[in-house]
Amino acid sequence: MDGSRTDIQNHKLARAEHSKSPQLEEKNNMAHISYSQLSLYNECPKHWQLNYINKVSVFRPSIHLVFGSAMHTTLQTYLDTMYNSTIKNADSLDLPNILYESLGEEFLKSKAEHDKNPCTKSELKEFYQDGLNIIDFFKKHRNKYFSKNWELLGCEIPLDVELKNGIRFIGYMDVVLRHIPTNRIKIIDIKTSSWGWNKYQKADKNKTSQLLLYKQFFSEQENYKLDNIDIEYFIVKRKLYPNADFPQKKIQTFAPAHGKVSMNRVTNSLHNFLNNGFDENSEFKVNQIATPSKSSCKWCEFNQTEYCDKGVR
Numbered sequence: 001m002d003g004s005r006t007d008i009q010n011h012k013l014a015r016a017e018h019s020k021s022p023q024l025e026e027k028n029n030m031a032h033i034s035y036s037q038l039s040l041y042n043e044c045p046k047h048w049q050l051n052y053i054n055k056v057s058v059f060r061p062s063i064h065l066v067f068g069s070a071m072h073t074t075l076q077t078y079l080d081t082m083y084n085s086t087i088k089n090a091d092s093l094d095l096p097n098i099l100y101e102s103l104g105e106e107f108l109k110s111k112a113e114h115d116k117n118p119c120t121k122s123e124l125k126e127f128y129q130d131g132l133n134i135i136d137f138f139k140k141h142r143n144k145y146f147s148k149n150w151e152l153l154g155c156e157i158p159l160d161v162e163l164k165n166g167i168r169f170i171g172y173m174d175v176v177l178r179h180i181p182t183n184r185i186k187i188i189d190i191k192t193s194s195w196g197w198n199k200y201q202k203a204d205k206n207k208t209s210q211l212l213l214y215k216q217f218f219s220e221q222e223n224y225k226l227d228n229i230d231i232e233y234f235i236v237k238r239k240l241y242p243n244a245d246f247p248q249k250k251i252q253t254f255a256p257a258h259g260k261v262s263m264n265r266v267t268n269s270l271h272n273f274l275n276n277g278f279d280e281n282s283e284f285k286v287n288q289i290a291t292p293s294k295s296s297c298k299w300c301e302f303n304q305t306e307y308c309d310k311g312v313r
């Protein structure tokens with residue numbers, strides 16, 4: 001079966017009710033992994049161990065997380081309305097107010113979780129203005145990115161797939177569309193970025209493999225042919241270079257290579273993680289090896305602390 005509309009209609013969820021720390025992860029207390037875990041493990045297994053096994057990570061709430069979540073809500077609300085009601089209704093939504101309210105909600109949520117403000121008032125103000133500029137561009141150019149020939153299968157559609165020995169993969173897809181004339185699927189991940197992705201970020205497999213894994217698991221979960229699934233990062237930029245002598249857009253789209261070779265690379269890295277991160281009883285394997293590198297250690301909170309003396313600066 002190649003995943004007919006009926007197969008996936010069951011998963012046509014209009015904004016699944018979940019927070020970004022999902023309830024699914026607690027399901028039956030089973031071991032679970034997310035793409036963030038795999039990505040961290042690929043960067044440095046020791047960093048993964050400190051975060052997920054030793055749980056000594058210090059989570060740093062920030063304006064970037066608050067803004068990212070609020071921008072997701074704003075764009076997804078527009079797309080929900082556009083595809084499930086009308087373009088006219090979507091265009092008449094008060095998106096600036098949706099963004100404003102969402103920023104406030106995310107701020108309070110983060111404050112309640114971490115017992116401190118995630119950002120300052122002036123940061124909130126600056127990011128809100130950046131968000132307004134993105135909304136303005138998005139509304140003017142929306143039809144270049146989202147058009148009528150598509151059906152919205154849902155926003156925040158959950159992926160919940162058993163991998164081995166009870167370990168599950170949990171993830172949420174930001175936007176999933178079906179192209180009605182060809183029945184092709186497009187999985188979109190929304191990223192908020194200060195300046196967009198440059199050639200180094202686009203070439204960073206650890207950054208771009210998330211959607212390849214989502215494609216693999218969407219195919220398995222929905223019984224849909226891999227060849228009929230496309231993926232795309234939808235990157236919204238807060239800033240544009242001043243005085244640039246080339247045209248700039250507030251939205252950048254990027255589809256990483258996702259043919260057989262690339263898909264095999266990602267599934268191999270997942271198997272490597274499962275084999276080296278967990279034992280046969282699905283318990284964490286401790287004593288992970290540090291693999292220091294400039295790029296991995298640069299942002300590591302354990303660099304040159306009591307937890308890791310191998311980090312490089």
Ligand code: SF4
Pocket residue numbers: 043044046047290291292293296297300301302303304308309310311312
């Ligand atoms: S400092 Fe570098 S080597 Fe040490 S845990 Fe962090 S990423 Fe790994």
